[in-house]
Amino acid sequence: MTDGIRAICFDVYGTVVDYRPALIAALERFGATAGLAADWPAIADEWRASERVAMDTVNEIGHWRDLDALRAEGLRTVFGDHDLPEPSDAETAVLVGAWARGRPWPDVPAAMARLRERFLLATLSNSTITTLAAVSRHTGLVWDAVFSSAQAGAYKPAAAPYQRTLGWLAMDPAEVLLVAAHPYDLRAARGHGMRTAFVPRPLEYGPGRLAPTVEDGEVDLVADDFADLATRLGA
Protein backbone atom coordinates (compact mmCIF):
# COMPACT_ATOMS: atom_id res chain seq x y z
CA MET A 1 0.00 0.00 0.00
CA THR A 2 2.95 2.33 0.42
CA ASP A 3 5.30 1.32 -2.41
CA GLY A 4 6.63 4.14 -4.54
CA ILE A 5 6.31 6.87 -1.92
CA ARG A 6 8.98 9.57 -2.43
CA ALA A 7 7.78 12.38 -0.17
CA ILE A 8 5.97 12.54 3.15
CA CYS A 9 3.90 15.56 4.11
CA PHE A 10 3.01 16.03 7.75
CA ASP A 11 0.19 17.79 9.42
CA VAL A 12 2.04 19.60 12.21
CA TYR A 13 -0.33 20.69 14.98
CA GLY A 14 -1.59 17.67 16.86
CA THR A 15 0.21 15.19 14.62
CA VAL A 16 3.85 16.19 15.09
CA VAL A 17 3.54 18.69 17.91
CA ASP A 18 1.70 18.50 21.23
CA TYR A 19 0.64 22.12 21.61
CA ARG A 20 -2.00 21.99 24.39
CA PRO A 21 0.42 22.05 27.36
CA ALA A 22 2.24 25.06 25.87
CA LEU A 23 -1.04 26.96 25.45
CA ILE A 24 -2.17 26.18 28.99
CA ALA A 25 1.22 27.12 30.43
CA ALA A 26 1.25 30.43 28.54
CA LEU A 27 -2.31 31.24 29.64
CA GLU A 28 -1.51 30.36 33.26
CA ARG A 29 1.58 32.57 33.17
CA PHE A 30 -0.49 35.35 31.68
CA GLY A 31 -3.15 34.90 34.38
CA ALA A 32 -0.58 34.96 37.18
CA THR A 33 1.06 38.11 35.81
CA ALA A 34 -2.25 39.87 35.19
CA GLY A 35 -3.75 38.70 38.49
CA LEU A 36 -6.63 36.97 36.69
CA ALA A 37 -8.19 33.66 37.77
CA ALA A 38 -9.90 31.46 35.19
CA ASP A 39 -10.22 27.89 33.99
CA TRP A 40 -7.18 28.21 31.71
CA PRO A 41 -7.26 24.63 30.36
CA ALA A 42 -10.88 25.15 29.31
CA ILE A 43 -9.94 28.47 27.70
CA ALA A 44 -7.08 26.78 25.83
CA ASP A 45 -9.48 24.13 24.51
CA GLU A 46 -12.10 26.67 23.45
CA TRP A 47 -9.42 28.79 21.82
CA ARG A 48 -8.17 25.79 19.84
CA ALA A 49 -11.71 24.84 18.84
CA SER A 50 -12.43 28.38 17.60
CA GLU A 51 -9.73 27.95 14.96
CA ARG A 52 -11.61 25.38 12.91
CA VAL A 53 -14.70 27.58 12.71
CA ALA A 54 -12.62 30.58 11.69
CA MET A 55 -10.74 28.62 9.00
CA ASP A 56 -13.97 27.26 7.57
CA THR A 57 -15.30 30.82 7.39
CA VAL A 58 -12.20 31.96 5.50
CA ASN A 59 -12.65 29.08 3.06
CA GLU A 60 -16.31 29.96 2.53
CA ILE A 61 -15.80 33.69 2.11
CA GLY A 62 -12.58 33.32 0.12
CA HIS A 63 -10.92 36.34 1.70
CA TRP A 64 -7.58 35.14 3.04
CA ARG A 65 -6.59 35.84 6.64
CA ASP A 66 -3.66 33.90 8.05
CA LEU A 67 -3.79 31.65 11.09
CA ASP A 68 -1.89 34.07 13.31
CA ALA A 69 -4.66 36.61 12.71
CA LEU A 70 -7.39 34.03 13.32
CA ARG A 71 -5.70 32.90 16.53
CA ALA A 72 -5.48 36.47 17.79
CA GLU A 73 -9.14 37.05 17.05
CA GLY A 74 -10.14 33.72 18.59
CA LEU A 75 -8.28 34.55 21.77
CA ARG A 76 -10.14 37.84 22.17
CA THR A 77 -13.47 36.11 21.56
CA VAL A 78 -12.82 33.36 24.11
CA PHE A 79 -11.61 35.90 26.67
CA GLY A 80 -14.86 37.80 26.14
CA ASP A 81 -16.89 34.60 26.57
CA HIS A 82 -15.20 34.12 29.95
CA ASP A 83 -15.72 37.74 31.03
CA LEU A 84 -11.99 38.36 31.00
CA PRO A 85 -10.66 41.78 29.99
CA GLU A 86 -9.58 42.06 26.34
CA PRO A 87 -5.84 41.28 26.09
CA SER A 88 -3.61 44.05 24.74
CA ASP A 89 -1.89 43.64 21.37
CA ALA A 90 1.37 42.81 23.16
CA GLU A 91 -0.33 40.23 25.40
CA THR A 92 -2.09 38.76 22.38
CA ALA A 93 1.22 38.46 20.52
CA VAL A 94 2.79 36.61 23.44
CA LEU A 95 -0.16 34.22 23.76
CA VAL A 96 -0.39 33.58 20.00
CA GLY A 97 3.37 32.98 20.09
CA ALA A 98 2.75 30.11 22.52
CA TRP A 99 1.51 28.05 19.56
CA ALA A 100 5.13 27.92 18.36
CA ARG A 101 6.32 26.50 21.66
CA GLY A 102 4.64 23.10 21.52
CA ARG A 103 6.84 20.05 21.95
CA PRO A 104 7.12 17.19 19.48
CA TRP A 105 5.36 14.05 20.73
CA PRO A 106 8.09 11.84 22.30
CA ASP A 107 8.15 9.35 19.40
CA VAL A 108 8.73 12.05 16.77
CA PRO A 109 12.40 13.18 16.71
CA ALA A 110 14.10 9.78 16.35
CA ALA A 111 11.52 8.56 13.83
CA MET A 112 11.83 11.71 11.71
CA ALA A 113 15.59 11.20 11.46
CA ARG A 114 14.96 7.63 10.23
CA LEU A 115 12.31 8.75 7.75
CA ARG A 116 14.55 11.50 6.35
CA GLU A 117 17.07 8.87 5.29
CA ARG A 118 14.56 7.61 2.73
CA PHE A 119 11.99 10.31 2.02
CA LEU A 120 11.66 14.00 1.31
CA LEU A 121 9.94 15.40 4.43
CA ALA A 122 7.66 18.43 4.27
CA THR A 123 5.06 20.17 6.35
CA LEU A 124 1.54 20.55 4.97
CA SER A 125 0.08 22.75 7.66
CA ASN A 126 -2.56 25.39 8.13
CA SER A 127 -0.09 27.44 10.19
CA THR A 128 1.88 30.36 8.83
CA ILE A 129 5.39 30.01 7.44
CA THR A 130 6.82 32.07 10.28
CA THR A 131 5.08 29.95 12.93
CA LEU A 132 6.31 26.77 11.26
CA ALA A 133 9.84 28.22 11.19
CA ALA A 134 9.58 29.01 14.90
CA VAL A 135 8.36 25.45 15.60
CA SER A 136 11.34 24.03 13.68
CA ARG A 137 13.79 26.07 15.67
CA HIS A 138 12.12 25.27 18.96
CA THR A 139 11.90 21.53 18.29
CA GLY A 140 15.03 21.00 16.21
CA LEU A 141 12.96 19.31 13.49
CA VAL A 142 14.41 19.72 10.00
CA TRP A 143 12.15 19.86 6.94
CA ASP A 144 13.16 19.57 3.31
CA ALA A 145 10.26 21.81 2.36
CA VAL A 146 7.79 23.87 4.35
CA PHE A 147 4.35 24.03 2.76
CA SER A 148 1.69 26.16 4.40
CA SER A 149 -1.95 26.66 3.49
CA ALA A 150 -1.01 30.35 3.48
CA GLN A 151 0.79 29.64 0.20
CA ALA A 152 -2.41 28.23 -1.27
CA GLY A 153 -4.77 30.91 0.03
CA ALA A 154 -7.15 28.36 1.57
CA TYR A 155 -7.14 26.10 4.60
CA LYS A 156 -7.13 22.32 4.65
CA PRO A 157 -9.39 20.48 3.93
CA ALA A 158 -10.07 22.80 0.95
CA ALA A 159 -8.55 21.44 -2.27
CA ALA A 160 -5.94 24.14 -2.88
CA PRO A 161 -3.35 23.21 -0.21
CA TYR A 162 -3.21 19.57 -1.37
CA GLN A 163 -3.25 20.35 -5.09
CA ARG A 164 -0.68 23.11 -4.82
CA THR A 165 1.63 20.95 -2.73
CA LEU A 166 1.46 18.15 -5.30
CA GLY A 167 2.26 20.66 -8.04
CA TRP A 168 5.16 22.17 -6.11
CA LEU A 169 6.63 18.74 -5.46
CA ALA A 170 6.05 17.89 -9.14
CA MET A 171 5.21 14.36 -8.07
CA ASP A 172 2.45 11.95 -8.84
CA PRO A 173 -0.16 12.07 -6.02
CA ALA A 174 0.51 8.38 -5.26
CA GLU A 175 4.16 9.28 -4.59
CA VAL A 176 3.18 11.57 -1.72
CA LEU A 177 2.02 10.37 1.70
CA LEU A 178 0.12 12.59 4.12
CA VAL A 179 0.59 11.75 7.79
CA ALA A 180 -2.05 13.18 10.13
CA ALA A 181 -3.91 12.53 13.36
CA HIS A 182 -7.07 14.01 11.84
CA PRO A 183 -9.32 11.88 9.63
CA TYR A 184 -10.82 14.91 7.83
CA ASP A 185 -7.35 15.89 6.60
CA LEU A 186 -6.56 12.36 5.41
CA ARG A 187 -9.90 11.99 3.66
CA ALA A 188 -9.27 15.20 1.71
CA ALA A 189 -5.73 14.13 0.77
CA ARG A 190 -7.02 10.77 -0.42
CA GLY A 191 -9.56 12.58 -2.55
CA HIS A 192 -6.64 14.12 -4.43
CA GLY A 193 -4.95 10.75 -4.92
CA MET A 194 -2.39 11.05 -2.13
CA ARG A 195 -1.46 8.13 0.09
CA THR A 196 -2.55 8.51 3.69
CA ALA A 197 -1.31 7.39 7.09
CA PHE A 198 -3.26 7.88 10.30
CA VAL A 199 -1.34 8.23 13.55
CA PRO A 200 -3.73 8.57 16.51
CA ARG A 201 -2.87 11.21 19.07
CA PRO A 202 -5.37 10.40 21.83
CA LEU A 203 -3.98 13.10 24.12
CA GLU A 204 -4.15 15.97 21.61
CA TYR A 205 -7.26 17.46 23.19
CA GLY A 206 -6.27 16.52 26.73
CA PRO A 207 -6.76 13.44 28.91
CA GLY A 208 -10.16 11.78 28.88
CA ARG A 209 -11.26 13.30 25.56
CA LEU A 210 -12.61 11.22 22.72
CA ALA A 211 -9.92 10.95 20.05
CA PRO A 212 -10.87 10.71 16.38
CA THR A 213 -10.56 7.33 14.69
CA VAL A 214 -10.65 6.07 11.11
CA GLU A 215 -12.78 3.37 9.54
CA ASP A 216 -11.27 0.19 8.12
CA GLY A 217 -9.87 0.86 4.66
CA GLU A 218 -10.33 4.61 4.92
CA VAL A 219 -6.56 5.22 4.89
CA ASP A 220 -3.59 3.33 3.46
CA LEU A 221 -1.86 2.87 6.79
CA VAL A 222 -2.65 3.15 10.50
CA ALA A 223 0.46 3.41 12.67
CA ASP A 224 0.67 3.36 16.47
CA ASP A 225 3.12 6.25 16.46
CA PHE A 226 5.93 7.70 14.32
CA ALA A 227 8.35 4.89 15.23
CA ASP A 228 5.83 2.35 13.99
CA LEU A 229 5.24 4.51 10.91
CA ALA A 230 8.96 4.57 10.09
CA THR A 231 9.23 0.81 10.53
CA ARG A 232 6.24 0.13 8.33
CA LEU A 233 7.62 2.42 5.63
CA GLY A 234 10.91 0.52 5.69
CA ALA A 235 12.89 3.45 7.12
Add this chain to the structure above:
Amino acid sequence: MTDGIRAICFDVYGTVVDYRPALIAALERFGATAGLAADWPAIADEWRASERVAMDTVNEIGHWRDLDALRAEGLRTVFGDHDLPEPSDAETAVLVGAWARGRPWPDVPAAMARLRERFLLATLSNSTITTLAAVSRHTGLVWDAVFSSAQAGAYKPAAAPYQRTLGWLAMDPAEVLLVAAHPYDLRAARGHGMRTAFVPRPLEYGPGRLAPTVEDGEVDLVADDFADLATRLGA
Protein backbone atom coordinates in the same frame (compact mmCIF):
# COMPACT_ATOMS: atom_id res chain seq x y z
CA MET B 1 20.76 50.35 6.07
CA THR B 2 19.95 46.93 7.49
CA ASP B 3 18.08 47.70 10.71
CA GLY B 4 14.81 45.89 11.18
CA ILE B 5 15.62 42.90 9.00
CA ARG B 6 13.82 39.76 10.22
CA ALA B 7 14.27 37.33 7.34
CA ILE B 8 17.00 36.69 4.80
CA CYS B 9 16.23 35.13 1.44
CA PHE B 10 19.07 33.65 -0.55
CA ASP B 11 19.55 33.09 -4.19
CA VAL B 12 21.01 29.57 -4.17
CA TYR B 13 22.80 28.79 -7.46
CA GLY B 14 25.96 30.80 -7.73
CA THR B 15 25.35 32.69 -4.48
CA VAL B 16 25.26 29.86 -1.92
CA VAL B 17 26.38 26.95 -4.07
CA ASP B 18 29.28 26.57 -6.49
CA TYR B 19 27.70 24.32 -9.09
CA ARG B 20 30.10 24.54 -12.04
CA PRO B 21 32.65 21.93 -10.84
CA ALA B 22 29.81 19.43 -10.19
CA LEU B 23 28.44 19.94 -13.70
CA ILE B 24 31.85 19.53 -15.31
CA ALA B 25 32.61 16.44 -13.22
CA ALA B 26 29.27 14.85 -14.13
CA LEU B 27 29.75 15.62 -17.83
CA GLU B 28 33.30 14.25 -17.76
CA ARG B 29 32.09 11.05 -16.06
CA PHE B 30 29.36 10.76 -18.64
CA GLY B 31 31.87 11.28 -21.47
CA ALA B 32 34.26 8.66 -20.07
CA THR B 33 31.46 6.11 -19.66
CA ALA B 34 29.97 6.81 -23.09
CA GLY B 35 33.38 7.00 -24.78
CA LEU B 36 32.72 10.55 -25.99
CA ALA B 37 35.34 13.30 -26.15
CA ALA B 38 34.27 16.93 -25.94
CA ASP B 39 35.13 20.25 -24.31
CA TRP B 40 33.04 19.44 -21.22
CA PRO B 41 33.77 22.69 -19.35
CA ALA B 42 32.56 24.67 -22.37
CA ILE B 43 29.47 22.47 -22.60
CA ALA B 44 28.78 23.04 -18.89
CA ASP B 45 29.02 26.80 -19.41
CA GLU B 46 26.76 26.78 -22.46
CA TRP B 47 24.29 24.55 -20.65
CA ARG B 48 24.19 26.96 -17.72
CA ALA B 49 23.78 29.95 -20.04
CA SER B 50 20.88 28.27 -21.87
CA GLU B 51 18.88 28.35 -18.63
CA ARG B 52 18.45 32.11 -18.55
CA VAL B 53 17.10 32.20 -22.10
CA ALA B 54 14.69 29.36 -21.35
CA MET B 55 13.44 31.01 -18.14
CA ASP B 56 12.88 34.32 -19.91
CA THR B 57 10.88 32.49 -22.57
CA VAL B 58 8.69 30.87 -19.89
CA ASN B 59 8.11 34.29 -18.32
CA GLU B 60 7.15 35.78 -21.69
CA ILE B 61 4.85 32.97 -22.77
CA GLY B 62 3.38 32.46 -19.30
CA HIS B 63 3.19 28.68 -19.65
CA TRP B 64 4.98 27.23 -16.65
CA ARG B 65 7.71 24.63 -17.11
CA ASP B 66 9.96 23.89 -14.16
CA LEU B 67 13.70 24.27 -14.13
CA ASP B 68 14.36 20.53 -14.18
CA ALA B 69 12.49 20.38 -17.50
CA LEU B 70 14.33 23.42 -18.86
CA ARG B 71 17.67 21.95 -17.81
CA ALA B 72 16.88 18.66 -19.53
CA GLU B 73 15.91 20.47 -22.71
CA GLY B 74 18.96 22.75 -22.52
CA LEU B 75 21.24 19.76 -22.18
CA ARG B 76 19.85 18.15 -25.32
CA THR B 77 20.21 21.41 -27.24
CA VAL B 78 23.82 21.96 -26.20
CA PHE B 79 24.69 18.35 -26.99
CA GLY B 80 23.21 18.88 -30.44
CA ASP B 81 25.23 22.08 -30.90
CA HIS B 82 28.38 20.06 -30.19
CA ASP B 83 27.38 17.21 -32.52
CA LEU B 84 27.08 14.83 -29.59
CA PRO B 85 24.43 12.07 -29.66
CA GLU B 86 21.21 12.92 -27.84
CA PRO B 87 21.43 11.66 -24.24
CA SER B 88 18.85 9.07 -23.17
CA ASP B 89 16.22 9.96 -20.58
CA ALA B 90 18.23 8.08 -17.93
CA GLU B 91 21.46 9.87 -18.89
CA THR B 92 19.64 13.20 -18.91
CA ALA B 93 18.23 12.53 -15.43
CA VAL B 94 21.71 11.76 -14.09
CA LEU B 95 23.20 14.91 -15.65
CA VAL B 96 20.32 17.16 -14.53
CA GLY B 97 20.77 15.62 -11.07
CA ALA B 98 24.32 16.95 -11.02
CA TRP B 99 22.86 20.42 -10.36
CA ALA B 100 21.96 19.16 -6.88
CA ARG B 101 25.52 18.12 -6.16
CA GLY B 102 27.15 21.55 -6.06
CA ARG B 103 29.15 22.45 -2.96
CA PRO B 104 28.54 25.49 -0.79
CA TRP B 105 31.21 28.14 -1.26
CA PRO B 106 33.72 27.65 1.60
CA ASP B 107 32.56 30.72 3.54
CA VAL B 108 28.91 29.61 3.58
CA PRO B 109 28.30 26.89 6.23
CA ALA B 110 29.78 28.66 9.28
CA ALA B 111 28.25 32.01 8.32
CA MET B 112 24.79 30.47 7.79
CA ALA B 113 24.88 29.01 11.30
CA ARG B 114 25.69 32.49 12.65
CA LEU B 115 22.95 34.15 10.59
CA ARG B 116 20.36 31.58 11.69
CA GLU B 117 20.85 32.68 15.30
CA ARG B 118 19.30 36.02 14.41
CA PHE B 119 17.25 35.69 11.24
CA LEU B 120 14.74 33.47 9.54
CA LEU B 121 16.64 31.97 6.59
CA ALA B 122 14.90 31.01 3.36
CA THR B 123 15.74 30.17 -0.21
CA LEU B 124 14.34 32.32 -3.01
CA SER B 125 15.47 30.28 -5.96
CA ASN B 126 14.46 29.52 -9.51
CA SER B 127 15.18 25.84 -8.86
CA THR B 128 12.52 23.26 -8.09
CA ILE B 129 11.56 22.31 -4.54
CA THR B 130 12.93 18.79 -5.02
CA THR B 131 16.27 20.10 -6.31
CA LEU B 132 16.51 22.53 -3.40
CA ALA B 133 15.74 19.66 -1.01
CA ALA B 134 18.50 17.58 -2.60
CA VAL B 135 20.92 20.51 -2.28
CA SER B 136 20.06 20.86 1.42
CA ARG B 137 20.73 17.20 2.05
CA HIS B 138 23.94 17.21 0.07
CA THR B 139 25.30 20.36 1.71
CA GLY B 140 23.82 20.03 5.20
CA LEU B 141 22.36 23.55 4.93
CA VAL B 142 19.19 24.04 6.97
CA TRP B 143 16.48 26.44 5.81
CA ASP B 144 13.54 27.74 7.82
CA ALA B 145 11.54 28.01 4.62
CA VAL B 146 12.14 26.91 1.05
CA PHE B 147 10.66 29.29 -1.51
CA SER B 148 10.93 28.39 -5.18
CA SER B 149 9.85 30.32 -8.24
CA ALA B 150 7.94 27.14 -9.07
CA GLN B 151 5.52 28.16 -6.30
CA ALA B 152 4.96 31.50 -8.00
CA GLY B 153 4.66 30.19 -11.56
CA ALA B 154 7.26 32.63 -12.90
CA TYR B 155 11.03 32.94 -12.76
CA LYS B 156 13.04 35.67 -11.09
CA PRO B 157 13.37 38.50 -12.04
CA ALA B 158 9.60 38.48 -12.79
CA ALA B 159 7.59 40.12 -10.00
CA ALA B 160 5.69 37.05 -8.77
CA PRO B 161 8.48 35.20 -6.90
CA TYR B 162 9.39 38.30 -4.87
CA GLN B 163 5.82 39.40 -4.21
CA ARG B 164 4.62 35.92 -3.30
CA THR B 165 7.56 35.38 -0.97
CA LEU B 166 6.82 38.65 0.85
CA GLY B 167 3.19 37.60 1.20
CA TRP B 168 4.07 34.14 2.47
CA LEU B 169 6.43 35.60 5.05
CA ALA B 170 3.72 38.15 5.96
CA MET B 171 6.47 40.69 6.48
CA ASP B 172 7.05 44.24 5.40
CA PRO B 173 9.37 44.26 2.33
CA ALA B 174 11.92 46.27 4.30
CA GLU B 175 12.07 43.43 6.84
CA VAL B 176 13.32 40.99 4.21
CA LEU B 177 16.85 40.96 2.78
CA LEU B 178 17.74 39.25 -0.49
CA VAL B 179 21.32 38.02 -0.75
CA ALA B 180 22.54 37.31 -4.27
CA ALA B 181 25.62 37.31 -6.47
CA HIS B 182 23.52 38.55 -9.40
CA PRO B 183 22.71 42.26 -9.78
CA TYR B 184 19.58 41.62 -11.91
CA ASP B 185 18.07 39.64 -9.02
CA LEU B 186 18.90 42.33 -6.47
CA ARG B 187 17.55 45.13 -8.67
CA ALA B 188 14.24 43.30 -9.00
CA ALA B 189 14.02 42.65 -5.25
CA ARG B 190 14.74 46.29 -4.54
CA GLY B 191 11.96 47.25 -6.91
CA HIS B 192 9.58 45.41 -4.56
CA GLY B 193 10.93 47.23 -1.50
CA MET B 194 13.18 44.47 -0.22
CA ARG B 195 16.61 45.12 1.25
CA THR B 196 19.47 43.84 -0.87
CA ALA B 197 22.97 42.49 -0.25
CA PHE B 198 25.44 41.73 -3.04
CA VAL B 199 28.04 39.05 -2.45
CA PRO B 200 30.36 38.72 -5.45
CA ARG B 201 31.19 35.22 -6.59
CA PRO B 202 33.94 35.91 -9.16
CA LEU B 203 34.50 32.18 -9.77
CA GLU B 204 30.86 31.27 -10.48
CA TYR B 205 31.41 31.12 -14.22
CA GLY B 206 34.92 29.73 -13.96
CA PRO B 207 38.39 31.26 -13.63
CA GLY B 208 39.18 34.25 -15.81
CA ARG B 209 35.55 35.16 -16.49
CA LEU B 210 34.20 38.64 -15.94
CA ALA B 211 32.09 38.63 -12.78
CA PRO B 212 29.07 40.93 -12.46
CA THR B 213 29.39 43.99 -10.26
CA VAL B 214 27.00 46.54 -8.78
CA GLU B 215 27.03 50.31 -8.98
CA ASP B 216 27.50 52.48 -5.90
CA GLY B 217 24.19 52.79 -4.04
CA GLU B 218 22.46 50.17 -6.15
CA VAL B 219 22.17 47.77 -3.19
CA ASP B 220 21.96 48.25 0.58
CA LEU B 221 25.06 46.23 1.34
CA VAL B 222 28.06 44.80 -0.49
CA ALA B 223 29.83 42.04 1.44
CA ASP B 224 33.09 40.28 0.59
CA ASP B 225 31.61 36.90 1.41
CA PHE B 226 29.06 35.32 3.78
CA ALA B 227 31.32 35.71 6.82
CA ASP B 228 31.56 39.44 6.12
CA LEU B 229 27.78 39.53 5.53
CA ALA B 230 27.10 37.92 8.91
CA THR B 231 29.43 40.33 10.68
CA ARG B 232 27.88 43.36 9.03
CA LEU B 233 24.40 42.15 9.96
CA GLY B 234 25.48 41.82 13.58
CA ALA B 235 25.21 38.03 13.60
